[in-house]
Amino acid sequence: ENHRTTIITAEDLLPWWIFRIPRVGKMWMSLKTLPVRSWIVQQLMKLSVASQINADVFCFVDSDVAFVRPTGLDAFVSDRGVRLFRRPGHANMPTHQRWHRSSARLLGLEERDYFGSDFIGNMITWRRDTLLAMQQRIEEVTGKHWVRAVAGELHLSEYILYGIFAEHVMGIQKAGHEPQDFDLCHCSWDYEINGPDDIDTFFNRDLDPHIRAVLVQSNLGLTTEIYAKRVETLQDHPDDQSV
Numbered sequence: 001e002n003h004r005t006t007i008i009t010a011e012d013l014l015p016w017w018i019f020r021i022p023r024v025g026k027m028w029m030s031l032k033t034l035p036v037r038s039w040i041v042q043q044l045m046k047l048s049v050a051s052q053i054n055a056d057v058f059c060f061v062d063s064d065v066a067f068v069r070p071t072g073l074d075a076f077v078s079d080r081g082v083r084l085f086r087r088p089g090h091a092n093m094p095t096h097q098r099w100h101r102s103s104a105r106l107l108g109l110e111e112r113d114y115f116g117s118d119f120i121g122n123m124i125t126w127r128r129d130t131l132l133a134m135q136q137r138i139e140e141v142t143g144k145h146w147v148r149a150v151a152g153e154l155h156l157s158e159y160i161l162y163g164i165f166a167e168h169v170m171g172i173q174k175a176g177h178e179p180q181d182f183d184l185c186h187c188s189w190d191y192e193i194n195g196p197d198d199i200d201t202f203f204n205r206d207l208d209p210h211i212r213a214v215l216v217q218s219n220l221g222l223t224t225e226i227y228a229k230r231v232e233t234l235q236d237h238p239d240d241q242s243v
Contacts, residue, residue, distance in 0.1 A: 010041065013048040015147055033151045043158040044150055047135070050128050057082050058131070062122040064215045065185060068234035071212040075184060076125045083125045084166060084177035085159075091118035099157035103164045106149060107134075108141035119163030122185040122215050126162055130175045134165040186214045193217075196226050203230045 001007045011019070017031040018041070027035045036044075049058055059076060076083045097113040104111045135146040142149040150156065166175040191202045193216070202216070214234065216227055 008052050010045055012052055013045045014041070018044070018147075018151065030151055032148050036151045037154065040151060040153060040156055043156050043161075044147060046158050047131070047150065047161075048147070050131050050135075054128075056128055058126045058128065060124045060126070061213075062215060064218050065122050065213045066215070066231045066235075067213045068207075068231065069212045071184075075212055078178060081173070081176050081178035082127050084119070084163065084172065084175075084179050085121045085124055085181075085183070086117045086119055086163060086167070086179040087181050088117045091120065096120075096157070096160070098155040099160045100164070102153045102156050103161040106138050106141065106153070106161065107165055107169055108137070109164070109168060115164050115168060117163065117167070119159045120157060121159070121183055122187055123183075123213065124159055127176050130166055130170065130177070131162065133170060133175075134162060137165065137169060182208070182210055184210060184212045186211050188216045188220065193220055193222075196222065199227050199230075203227065207234075 018028055018036055021027070021029050026038050028038065028041050030036050046060055057077060092114045096118065100114050101111045103109075104115075138146040138149050144152075166172055166177055167179075172179055186202075186207055188202055192198060193202060199216070199222070214231060216222065216224075
């Protein structure tokens, strides 16, 4: 934490009635719902950001992301609206279908397995006013405080919830967004990486001009030393599109 960085903890974002139990890693205690999965707590923290940060636009960046090109406001905001990462026809699979159905329930829409697009990525932007409108919608639909309603779900994606609200409830233009189907991050999700040798496959390609960052998932079990030099080279030569 310094003059440019403020640290906000999970406890700052969550209501008092959701709290950790020491040495119980995958569940949080709740006094108003059943115990809450850590996965859902992660979603709640992002959905609660408007309560702690008074900014017009929020950008959520995964902790494994390393920026390799200069990245400013123009990467996320234009006169057409705030970037909404939206990929039509992508990720229509059983896990995501559960997230679509739970989002429909919370938003008062007819349940369906897939609303036509995926909204999940490593660098995601939301508008504060649209997020607050979504919270109000959830409360009107469920008759509960939105945190309690979301905490009661077993399966949820905050990005799909927000994306469906912006597109199918509010309308993308009214929500102040511009849909974009290209990723800003060169991500290992799209590669078969089983060990250090596969890192070369991931890095040995040209970066598209819009790519601003790279991500190698921490849960792959690779140490950062294996690819740190490749990332540093990109950072030192941001105009060189070769990884």
